[in-house]
Amino acid sequence: MQNLVYHFSMQSMKGGGITLAEDFSIKEISLFRAGGNAEFYAEPRTTDELLSVLHLASERGLHIEVIGAGSHILAPESGISGLLISTRSMKGITIRGDLLTAGPGEMLDGIINIAIDHNLIGLEELGGIPGTIAGALSINASANNRSISNAFFYADYVTTDGRIHRRTFYPDTFSLQDSAFSEDEIIVNVALRLKHSKATAEARLRKEKFVELMFIPPCRRCAGEVFRDLADMKAADLIRQAGFIRDPGIRAEFSDYQSNCIFTYEGCTSDEIFSLILKTAERVYEETGIMLEPSITLLGSFRERWKELSQQSHLRKA
Ligand SMILES: Cc1cc2nc3c(=O)[nH]c(=O)nc-3n(C[C@H](O)[C@H](O)[C@H](O)COP(=O)(O)OP(=O)(O)OC[C@H]3O[C@@H](n4cnc5c(N)ncnc54)[C@H](O)[C@@H]3O)c2cc1C
Numbered sequence: 001m002q003n004l005v006y007h008f009s010m011q012s013m014k015g016g017g018i019t020l021a022e023d024f025s026i027k028e029i030s031l032f033r034a035g036g037n038a039e040f041y042a043e044p045r046t047t048d049e050l051l052s053v054l055h056l057a058s059e060r061g062l063h064i065e066v067i068g069a070g071s072h073i074l075a076p077e078s079g080i081s082g083l084l085i086s087t088r089s090m091k092g093i094t095i096r097g098d099l100l101t102a103g104p105g106e107m108l109d110g111i112i113n114i115a116i117d118h119n120l121i122g123l124e125e126l127g128g129i130p131g132t133i134a135g136a137l138s139i140n141a142s143a144n145n146r147s148i149s150n151a152f153f154y155a156d157y158v159t160t161d162g163r164i165h166r167r168t169f170y171p172d173t174f175s176l177q178d179s180a181f182s183e184d185e186i187i188v189n190v191a192l193r194l195k196h197s198k199a200t201a202e203a204r205l206r207k208e209k210f211v212e213l214m215f216i217p218p219c220r221r222c223a224g225e226v227f228r229d230l231a232d233m234k235a236a237d238l239i240r241q242a243g244f245i246r247d248p249g250i251r252a253e254f255s256d257y258q259s260n261c262i263f264t265y266e267g268c269t270s271d272e273i274f275s276l277i278l279k280t281a282e283r284v285y286e287e288t289g290i291m292l293e294p295s296i297t298l299l300g301s302f303r304e305r306w307k308e309l310s311q312q313s314h315l316r317k318a
Contacts, residue, residue: 036079068135080300104134
């Protein structure tokens, strides 16, 4: 953290001891290693600390954005105003019977390992997906015909007014790469219902096989899929069909090998990456009439510009 600006006393911050950073470099946390600064940044370790941060943000009228480990985000080089909260330090795992509960900052891959250590299986297919359990739940992360929602039991979340809620599993609340959680709901605890098994050696091997598959080169260099798949069509196929954008002014490109993933070259900025995303979406729309939706989280002005683009495309369609 840089330039700590506020140190809260116990009177002003119920959680005590939490600090907000000013001009926090998003580049440091984003897997794209690009992006400007967040005006303010907080990394609470407990729900109480999070509530204190929200209280402060509300008093100061700060706009809030929430992230986890930053594996799947893109922020403008000009930065974002308001408060960026990461829940990556909200840790803790408890296992009771077949129920595993985890703080939002626990890494998904680590949870799968710990579950296997306790003879619990059911998420091995998601092995190797980078990021936290909350990040994964927020998009219902899926791989190899398995989704987080297959094991989801309930989650506690906080709304920006500081109230705590619980959402329990209901089949219709999750769909492919989409979950029941909206932007102003901050997940603080996730409960997964797993299966007891004595075949843990087998489960560990299965999991490692999926990790290997995910990290075969050149996948390691990319920051995950950019657009959501449609119910009956892969975004990768549409991008390939429309034709890749190759622009000498953009030090990034969608890959021939994994057509829904962007690979960046030395020095590439987030503005270049966003420009590539916009141009690709426009080309796909022109060629196929389909407006893709980003699966990656766009922060600040990128989100606004994306909204404008999709509104324009709806107008063109009408
Ligand atoms: C190489 C690579 C491979 C990937 N492969 C897959 C894959 O096979 N399948 C798949 O589904 N995904 C895949 N992903 C995407 C992956 O799901 C996300 O990267 C991950 O779930 C994001 O977790 P994160 O903690 O880094 O969240 P961030 O990237 O920090 O944030 C992503 C989203 O999660 C939300 N979020 C984070 N924490 C919270 C919280 N506490 N409460 C509410 N919302 C929160 C944020 O608001 C944001 O919208 C891949 C990504 C990479 C980089």
